[in-house]
Amino acid sequence: MSSKTIELNFLGQVLRLNCPEEQHDSLREAAKLLDSRVTEMKDRTGILQVEKALAIVALNLSFELLQEQHKTHKTENVLQNQIEQLTRSLESISASTPTQQASYSID
Structure with missing residues (x-):
């Protein structure tokens, strides 16, 4: 992956960052989301300092x-338990079912 410079407008500033080109859209989206959340926090709480609003948003x-x-x-644990139960069930079924072997006769 080769990195390319991307320019982002973020909190009234222009940031120039290097990142893989295939991540540019996601990074733009993340910057837009963060900018929006900081603006919303400032509007909702009356906080004037960008740094304080940014810290609260980062914490959130x-x-x-x-x-x-x-x-x-938690989901991974539930799925792992279900896999283990299924494995035990299959092993139990396999152990209790007689193995059938094909018999061939040459006429």
């Missing part, structure tokens, strides 16, 4: 990320 995003990671981990 970190919290949301942790919540999603916990949900993912």
Whole structure:
């Protein structure tokens, strides 16, 4: 992956970053989302300092990320348990079913 420079307008500033070209659209979307959340936080709370609003938004995003990671981990555990149950069931069925072997006769 080769990196290319991308220009982002973010919180009234122009940021120039290097990242793989195939990630440019996602990075633009992330910057737009973050900018929107900071603006919303400032409007909703009356906070004037961008740094303070940005810190609160960063904390909120970190919290949301942790919540999603916990949900993912819980789902992975449930799926792993179901796989183990299915494996045990299949092994039990396999052990209790007589093996049929093909018999051939030459006439």
